[in-house]
Amino acid sequence: MLNAIPTAAYTGLSHTHKLVVLLFVVLYVVKLALLLFSEEKLDKMRENKPAKIFEMVLSFLFLGTGIAMWTAVADPFNTLFLIKIVAVFASIPLAVIGFKKKNKVLAILSVVLLFAAYGLAEVKKASYKKPETQDVVYNTTETSVYGKQLYEQYCQNCHGADGAAGLSGAKNLQTSTLSDEETKKQIVEGKGNMPAYEKVLNEKEIDAVVTHVKSLRK
Numbered sequence: 001m002l003n004a005i006p007t008a009a010y011t012g013l014s015h016t017h018k019l020v021v022l023l024f025v026v027l028y029v030v031k032l033a034l035l036l037f038s039e040e041k042l043d044k045m046r047e048n049k050p051a052k053i054f055e056m057v058l059s060f061l062f063l064g065t066g067i068a069m070w071t072a073v074a075d076p077f078n079t080l081f082l083i084k085i086v087a088v089f090a091s092i093p094l095a096v097i098g099f100k101k102k103n104k105v106l107a108i109l110s111v112v113l114l115f116a117a118y119g120l121a122e123v124k125k126a127s128y129k130k131p132e133t134q135d136v137v138y139n140t141t142e143t144s145v146y147g148k149q150l151y152e153q154y155c156q157n158c159h160g161a162d163g164a165a166g167l168s169g170a171k172n173l174q175t176s177t178l179s180d181e182e183t184k185k186q187i188v189e190g191k192g193n194m195p196a197y198e199k200v201l202n203e204k205e206i207d208a209v210v211t212h213v214k215s216l217r218k
C-alpha cells in the first residue's frame with residue numbers, strides 16, 4: 001500500500017474519478033442504445049478514430065484514478081467495496097465481447113453490472129485514510145484549539161476558514177442549523193461531495209471539530 005495522499009489531492013482525485021466514471025457510464029449506455037436500436041451507427045462509432053481514442057483515454061483514466069483512490073481509502077478491503085471492484089472488472093470483458101459480437105444479452109449485462117457498481121459506490125462512501133505525515137500536533141489540551149487545527153487540516157479546503165467558502169458544493173457552516181448529533185453524523189458518514197471521516201477522526205477529535213464548527217456560526 002502506498003502512503004496516504006494529502007486531503008486536497010484526495011478531493012481532486014475523487015472528483016476526477018466521479019466525473020470519469022459518469023462519462024464512462026454514459027458512453028456505455030449510448031453504445032448499448034446503438035446496439036439495441038441501430039447497429040449500423042454502432043459500427044460507424046467503432047470505426048471512428050476520435051471516438052476510439054476517447055474511449056481509450058476514458059478507460060485509462062477510469063482505471064488510473066480508481067487505483068489511486070483505492071490506495072487512499074481507509075478500508076480498501078471492505079466487502080461492499082470489493083463487490084464493486086469485482087462488478088467493474090466483470091463488466092469490462094462482458095462489454096468487450098458483447099459489443100464486438102453484438103451479443104445484446106452480454107452487453108446489457110455489462111451495463112447492468114456497471115450501474116450496480118455505481119450504485120454501490122453511492123451507497124457506501126469510501127472513507128479517506130488518515131495521512132500519517134499529516135498528524136495534528138496536540139500542543140495544547142484545549143479542545144477549541146485543536147478543534148480548529150483539525151478543521152484547518154480536514155475541512156477548510158471546502159468550507160473555508162470562516163465556514164462560508166462553499167467550495168465543491170459545501171454548505172455554509174455559518175448558517176447551519178444542525179444539532180450537535182446531526183453535525184456529528186454528517187462528519188462521520190459524509191454526504192454528497194463531503195467525504196466520511198469515520199476512519200479519520202476519533203470520537204474526541206470529532207467532538208472538538210463540532211465545537212469549532214459551531215463557533216463559526218453567526
Ligand code: HEC
Nearest residue numbers: 011154155158168169170171176177183191192193194209
Ligand atoms: C470535499 C469537500 C468537503 C470537505 C473536505 C468537508 N466538507 Fe463538509 N460539506 C461538504 C458538502 C458538499 C456539504 C453539503 C452536503 C449535502 O448536503 O449534500 C457539506 C456539509 C457539511 C455540514 C452540514 C451543514 C448543514 O447545515 O447542512 C457540516 C456540519 C460540515 N459539512 C462539516 C464539515 C467538517 C467538520 C469537515 C471536516 C472534518 C468537512 N465538513 C469537510 C463538503 C466538504
